Amino acid sequence: MKPIKISEAVVRRLPIYLRFLNELSLSGIQTVSSQDLGEKLDLNPAQIRKDLAYFGEFGRKGVGYNVDYLIEKIRQILKLDKTMNVALVGTGNLGRALCNYNMYIKDNMKIVAVFDADKGKAGTTINHLVVQPMSELSTSVRKLDISVGIITVPAGEAQNVADQFVAAGIRGILNFAPVVLKATAGVRIHNADFTAELLSLAYYMDENDEAEEGDGER
Amino acid sequence: MKPIKISEAVVRRLPIYLRFLNELSLSGIQTVSSQDLGEKLDLNPAQIRKDLAYFGEFGRKGVGYNVDYLIEKIRQILKLDKTMNVALVGTGNLGRALCNYNMYIKDNMKIVAVFDADKGKAGTTINHLVVQPMSELSTSVRKLDISVGIITVPAGEAQNVADQFVAAGIRGILNFAPVVLKATAGVRIHNADFTAELLSLAYYMDENDEAEEGDGER
DNA sequence: TAGATTGTTAATCGATTAACAATC
């Protein structure tokens, strides 16, 4: 409809907004200003207003945003108003943890199929889901109308799994393996790569406190 | 020494470089160009050269970068050349998975203490580590010279844990809980928030393929 | 020497922030 070209940075903030708004809603708060949001989420209020304004006029001047209305709108924007089925490959520690995580189901994203390359694991059960062999992937993805794949296999196998996901018609991948994956244009890949987060965290650890976050010029 | 003001974006790419260089090294490749790296990591070669140049002149004109030398340098920059001890709080599925993950130990980051608020869990063992009650946190952090904390507790408890980490003198936090944490300046917080990744992934899932990644103007 | 590739400057692009008119 609109010419829209929403930046990735904006989209990444929407879930942050959504989560905090949910908290507010639960505690019975009905209205919130960009000021309030900014303080709680450590963001500039102008940025929040601008982010939201890309998608419509959700606030009321002089008043702020209606919490429940904004929740509804953001869920629509993120397409969380329809169920999205998810497949997971790799039933190691991390994969099993995710299966048991119960994906804040209110978000309508649900792991409905689990796979492992180790045929010995096929048939075992994780959180009521039967582990399937990789040979079933393509069929199950289609049958269960799965659009998102989660990869929790070792780095060396991740690209292969990604390829199989893509071939099966999956539209988005959440990759936990510490590798840069290649995929066809049109398939979106997000990385949940905590080892990289941990390593870059190390950079900022120095013995002496640099107090201010910037460059201590003096 | 230098006036240095390295951007966060640059630091976040260093682990990505490092990991791929490790792969190259393992397969016996001794030299790599920014061109090669760029292709494999989906980054602009100029960006890679610029990133590295912030820290020194690591390459040779007309030749490229020596893989092992560059690995060594990046490890120094990220301070991975000295051991860094890590504490983890929250022994749910995710916490246990991380404890068993064996943190590519070559990176010199190691989980050396595990805590849980549930006193019933104190004394149980995860991957050779005895779970401690929260009351021990401060003492253990100091005794074991722990500088990084990992938070894998439910959202509602995360800020409290973060506060205890900060009070105990921890310098960096890797937060898996889906909340925005506040910490004193000087304590660095990185988020490993895969639920947010998953929700923002949903935004990009539409039925019909939009082929090109940009805005299909036509 | 000819070819390749770095380090770095300048140009471009994009994202954040400030400021303010509109308006509830």
Added chain:
DNA sequence: TAGATTGTTAATCGATTAACAATC
């Protein structure tokens, strides 16, 4: 009406990319 806060434009800031001289 006076006060508050949005939506939005303009200004600023920062990050990416192109281009190329230096040089291996």
